[in-house]
Amino acid sequence: MADHLSCGRFQLDLHRVQIMGIWHVTPDSFSDGGQWQHREQALAHVQAMVEAGATVIDIGGESTRPGAPEVPVQQELDRVIPLLETLAPECPVPISVDTSKAEVMSAAAAAGASMINDVFALRQPGALEAVAASDLPVCLMHMQGQPRTMQQAPEYSDVFNEVRGFLLQRIAACEAAGIERRRIVLDPGFGFGKTLEHNLALLRALSGFHDLGLPLLAGISRKSMIGQITGREVNLRVHGSVVAAFFAMQQGAQIIRVHDVAATRDAVRMFEALSR
Numbered sequence: 001m002a003d004h005l006s007c008g009r010f011q012l013d014l015h016r017v018q019i020m021g022i023w024h025v026t027p028d029s030f031s032d033g034g035q036w037q038h039r040e041q042a043l044a045h046v047q048a049m050v051e052a053g054a055t056v057i058d059i060g061g062e063s064t065r066p067g068a069p070e071v072p073v074q075q076e077l078d079r080v081i082p083l084l085e086t087l088a089p090e091c092p093v094p095i096s097v098d099t100s101k102a103e104v105m106s107a108a109a110a111a112g113a114s115m116i117n118d119v120f121a122l123r124q125p126g127a128l129e130a131v132a133a134s135d136l137p138v139c140l141m142h143m144q145g146q147p148r149t150m151q152q153a154p155e156y157s158d159v160f161n162e163v164r165g166f167l168l169q170r171i172a173a174c175e176a177a178g179i180e181r182r183r184i185v186l187d188p189g190f191g192f193g194k195t196l197e198h199n200l201a202l203l204r205a206l207s208g209f210h211d212l213g214l215p216l217l218a219g220i221s222r223k224s225m226i227g228q229i230t231g232r233e234v235n236l237r238v239h240g241s242v243v244a245a246f247f248a249m250q251q252g253a254q255i256i257r258v259h260d261v262a263a264t265r266d267a268v269r270m271f272e273a274l275s276r
């Protein structure tokens with residue numbers, strides 16, 4: 001495996017655990033990031049996330065939660081691109097853009113994004129070409145079905161091997177489109193068309209994805225699997241999420257996507273102290 005992941009003007013050290021802090025951009029959050037007070041607010045928000053320990057920031061303008069309605073492309077562009085133009089020149093860490101749409105990927109690359117995070121693993125029209133035309137890394141995530149219906153009846157005969165086979169196919173599709181392996185990050189997609197048992201099987205087997213030779217990203221933070229295990233509502237899942245993050249680190253995940261950045265940083269420090 002490579003030592004670093006090149007993300008625009010940044011290099012992520014793959015021998016350290018990287019914390020990807022989630023910033024979900026809602027319609028009213030900073031939709032006109034070009035305006036001065038919104039610009040200051042946006043920069044302060046990013047600065048707080050970086051001070052808390054985020055080493056990547058993932059911004060997304062489309063909800064990929066089960067059952068969520070699709071966001072039209074223009075609306076996603078309006079939410080994400082002005083914000084990105086404001087943040088990218090000054091942000092001290094790479095900004096990843098959570099999108100599945102080719103048009104948003106191309107605009108994000110032009111506006112200073114350092115990574116593309118795609119829950120559709122570049123299966124939407126034009127997405128492979130949009131990433132190929134940039135020099136950005138991309139996270140390929142596994143999902144069974146479509147966001148709106150994926151949790152209705154997830155089914156696998158062997159979840160680990162099916163997810164692994166899917167990721168292998170998407171790596172091949174990327175390479176055929178001119179996206180080199182050095183730009184690819186893999187993610188089993190916790191909660192995306194999976195029952196609790198599927199999610200647990202994947203998390204237990206996470207280290208089994210390392211033979212693909214690419215960095216692994218795990219996104220478990222606050223998801224329903226934590227709720228199912230702990231019985232906690234979404235805002236009270238921090239402890240369960242941190243334990244799951246620690247378990248993922250122990251399995252060798254290099255990038256952990258989280259809401260609770262400061263709490264996860266403590267876990268990373270504990271992990272690094274204990275594992276040397």
Ligand code: 8Y4
Nearest residue numbers: 064098139141187189190219222223224
């Ligand atoms: C509470 C909070 C309950 C959030 C559910 C959620 C992943 C991802 C998402 C992931 C990668 C989410 C965009 C779902 N999850 N990208 N995105 N990996 N790479 N749900 O696991 O956070 S959105």
